[in-house]
Amino acid sequence: MGFLTPNNIKDFRSLYTLQVRYLLSTENQIVKGLQSMIENTTDDQLKQAFQTHLQETQGHVSRLEQIIAEINDGDVDDKKDPIITALIGSGENIVSESDKGLLRDAGLLATAQKIEHYEIASYGSARNWAQVLGFSEHVELLQQTLDEEKHADELLTTIAQQTNQRAAAAA
Secondary structure (H helix, E strand, C coil): CCCCCCCCCHHHHHHHHHHHHHHHHHHHHHHHHHHHHHHHHCHHHHHHHHHHHHHHHHHHHHHHHHHHHCCCCCCEEEECCHHHHHHHHHHHHHHCCCCCCCCHHHHHHHHHHHHHHHHHHHHHHHHHHHHHHHCHHHHHHHCCCCCCCHHHHHHHHHHHHHHHHHHHHCC
C-alpha cells in the first residue's frame, strides 16, 4: 500500500490506515505534552497520574508502530493530527497565562481530559474499523490502549473532583 498522500483515501483500508497514522501523531505529541504537564503541575497525585500516563503513552506508540508497519508495507510514519495539536496548545496557554499552583493544575486537568476524550473516540473508531477489516490482532492492541485511555480518564476525573474544589476554595 505504501504511504498515503492527499486525496488517497480510496477505500476503507486506506481510511483505517490514515486513522492509525493520526493516532501515532497524537501519541507522539502527547509524549511531549505530558512532559510539560509534569513539569508545570504542583499536585503530587496529578503529577504521578501524568507520569504513569506518559509511560503508558510510550507503549501506545509502540503498538501503533507495530500496526502501521503491518498495514503500510513496513513504513512507519505518522500523519500530523491538527486536533491534538490544538488541544495541547490549549494546555500551553494555561501554563503561560497562569501562575503555578492549584488553579493551573485545574486547567491542566481539564486539558488532559479533553485529550483523553479525543483519544477514546479515536481509538474506538480505529478498533471498530480494524474489526470490520478482519485485523483481529489490531483489534486486541487497540482495545488494550482504549482500556488504558478510559482508565486514565477515570483517574483524572477523580483527581479533578478534589483539585477543582481546592482551587475554587483558594481563589
